[in-house]
Amino acid sequence: MSQDERDVLVEYYHREIDYLRRSGAEFARRHPKIAERLELSAQDSPDPQVERLLESFAFLTGRIQYNIDAEFPELPTALLESLYPQLIATVPSLSIAQFHPEPSQYKPNTPDRAPRGTALIAEESRGLSCTLTTCYDVDLWPLEVEDVAVRDARLCGLPDDLNGADHVLVLRLKTLGAYAFKDLALEHLRFHLTGGRRLTTQVCDLVFGACADVLLRGADRDVRLGAAAVSPVGFDPEDSVLPYPEAAHHGYRLIQEYFCFPEKFHFFDLSGLDALRTGALGALQKVEVLIPLNGRLPSGLHLDQSHIRLGCTPVINAFPRTCDPVRIDGLEFEYPLVVDIQKERSLEIHTVLSVKGVDTQGGRSFAVSPLLSYDHAAVEDKRTAFWHARRRPSAKKDIPGTDVFLSFIDTAFSPTQPAYTLAIAEALCTNRDVATLLPPGAVLQIETDLAASRITLLNQPTPPVPPTLGGKTLWRLVSSLSLNHLSLDGGATGLTALREMLTLYGGLDHAVVHRQIAGIEEMSCRRVSRPARDGEWYGLCRGTEVTLTLNPDRFKESESSMVLFASVLDRFFGLYVSAESFCQLVVKTRTANEEWKRWPQRMGEIRLL
Numbered sequence: 001m002s003q004d005e006r007d008v009l010v011e012y013y014h015r016e017i018d019y020l021r022r023s024g025a026e027f028a029r030r031h032p033k034i035a036e037r038l039e040l041s042a043q044d045s046p047d048p049q050v051e052r053l054l055e056s057f058a059f060l061t062g063r064i065q066y067n068i069d070a071e072f073p074e075l076p077t078a079l080l081e082s083l084y085p086q087l088i089a090t091v092p093s094l095s096i097a098q099f100h101p102e103p104s105q106y107k108p109n110t111p112d113r114a115p116r117g118t119a120l121i122a123e124e125s126r127g128l129s130c131t132l133t134t135c136y137d138v139d140l141w142p143l144e145v146e147d148v149a150v151r152d153a154r155l156c157g158l159p160d161d162l163n164g165a166d167h168v169l170v171l172r173l174k175t176l177g178a179y180a181f182k183d184l185a186l187e188h189l190r191f192h193l194t195g196g197r198r199l200t201t202q203v204c205d206l207v208f209g210a211c212a213d214v215l216l217r218g219a220d221r222d223v224r225l226g227a228a229a230v231s232p233v234g235f236d237p238e239d240s241v242l243p244y245p246e247a248a249h250h251g252y253r254l255i256q257e258y259f260c261f262p263e264k265f266h267f268f269d270l271s272g273l274d275a276l277r278t279g280a281l282g283a284l285q286k287v288e289v290l291i292p293l294n295g296r297l298p299s300g301l302h303l304d305q306s307h308i309r310l311g312c313t314p315v316i317n318a319f320p321r322t323c324d325p326v327r328i329d330g331l332e333f334e335y336p337l338v339v340d341i342q343k344e345r346s347l348e349i350h351t352v353l354s355v356k357g358v359d360t361q362g363g364r365s366f367a368v369s370p371l372l373s374y375d376h377a378a379v380e381d382k383r384t385a386f387w388h389a390r391r392r393p394s395a396k397k398d399i400p401g402t403d404v405f406l407s408f409i410d411t412a413f414s415p416t417q418p419a420y421t422l423a424i425a426e427a428l429c430t431n432r433d434v435a436t437l438l439p440p441g442a443v444l445q446i447e448t449d450l451a452a453s454r455i456t457l458l459n460q461p462t463p464p465v466p467p468t469l470g471g472k473t474l475w476r477l478v479s480s481l482s483l484n485h486l487s488l489d490g491g492a493t494g495l496t497a498l499r500e501m502l503t504l505y506g507g508l509d510h511a512v513v514h515r516q517i518a519g520i521e522e523m524s525c526r527r528v529s530r531p532a533r534d535g536e537w538y539g540l541c542r543g544t545e546v547t548l549t550l551n552p553d554r555f556k557e558s559e560s561s562m563v564l565f566a567s568v569l570d571r572f573f574g575l576y577v578s579a580e581s582f583c584q585l586v587v588k589t590r591t592a593n594e595e596w597k598r599w600p601q602r603m604g605e606i607r608l609l
Helices: 003-030 032-038 048-071 074-083 197-209 250-260 273-277 341-346 472-483 491-506 511-518 552-557 562-576
Strands: 094-101 112-114 119-123 129-134 138-140 143-152 167-175 188-193 215-218 221-224 230-232 267-271 286-293 308-310 312-316 319-322 334-337 348-358 365-368 386-393 402-409 422-430 443-446 452-457 520-531 540-550 582-589 595-598
Touching: 003 032, 003 048, 094 129, 094 138, 143 308, 188 197, 197 230, 197 562, 215 273, 250 491, 250 562, 334 422, 348 386, 348 402, 402 422, 472 491, 491 511, 491 520, 511 552, 520 582, 540 552, 540 562, 552 562, 562 582
Parallel strands: 540 582
Antiparallel strands: 094 312, 094 452, 112 138, 119 129, 119 443, 129 312, 143 167, 167 286, 188 267, 188 308, 215 221, 215 286, 230 267, 319 422, 334 402, 348 365, 348 422, 386 402, 443 452, 520 540, 582 595
């Protein structure tokens, strides 16, 4: 039993003993011949044996009542595990890592890639190790961002058709070692925006909301790439950060990731760079990237090369491990599942991925299905055991997080003794709160050879968010099921449903999240008919145009990007689009009351061709 459970049990104990004393006094008044001998009264009994009996009985009945109340959330928890497991899962620590290239190890025209899922190892000051897993592919080029600046557009010699641009974001790229751009098989580069929440938000709004064009400049010539050369990162399923069930719609994942770790969206890809491989630009070692910007520049904005970086990726403290074997003796209803008993302080189970039963006598092993699965119809023997995992707060005061217990149940939901005596589980694990002890700039180690001089953390990892246990699971279950019956069709009902959904995935106690949700002031939907494709005639397609009115002041208060927030909602609205239809998001601002930005038509999660 955890310390929190003991604290709650004290309340149950006092409640029971107070009831015994009050009821005892009333019982003594009504039945003096019986109760008088026990000397029951509303105050302490002078007989120590009677007092001991009362306290013992109050403790036992209090514990029984506590267990009854504690079992109440088990049903909604089990349903959430089956329907929406992401709502009750731990959110592990997250951060951004940067790979620093080593030019001497570079092979011409062949980038060294650290693929998504690469494990990075760090050790904090107390000797506890921590594993961080990369979430994006990282291509290492002998290249660096030498300088970043925002200049007056009138001083940049832009083409005449870009006279409407007010400022230009300039990135100067420099090759390392003796390499020129022709030695790099560049097609695109991925940049990360960093430098504090407020500054990063301002740059995101400029790059994603005000980009008018992209130019490469060098050797007294310009190559125009077009505004489409800049594309945001983090919205595709392969860019996921949080562990998510395959059946879950990734629109929910985007919302949860945006609220818990918006830094994963502070990336952009610059494409069309194959122009640097030939001609006069290919012989250079320095090239400028010019991004003309429309609109007013935020006051006091100052950028340098530390604010836009190469070689970065989100990292998450989650990794697969094989747990210690569980010996099934039939004497226990459930068995503690431990990753490594020697490292219990720094290892916690996030998700049980699979369980394998082992017959120690015959040496056979076979897969065991989870209780909340779809394999029951194929089971002929109703006594076949399924596994079920239950999570509880850690019973040890010095170990944060939770413990997981494994039980074996048949199709009648009754405990059963499996035909095997040993169970081995594969699990996705975290290092509890160890990652939060790593400071910015901490050096990370990699087990494979890579053309990197070093790998460092840009930010201190975020604290892990513990799973939702207890009564809150019922609220999450009811909200999730209710939202399935609400339509985002505009008006007060649609806006209420949208806000409830955002609150569900954004968290109840986060002020920044609440400010952004409150920033949605109006919502309207209308049926429209648009050409199915640009260019050639393919007929009309019916769809829904969703118009949101946002309050920019709310996003300034929360230091959040209105462009990124709306972009996440744009992907999410695809969830509510029926087959052969599309959705298009339009955003207005409360201050201007006119169209601020229009997103492309989107069928489901795929743009119309």
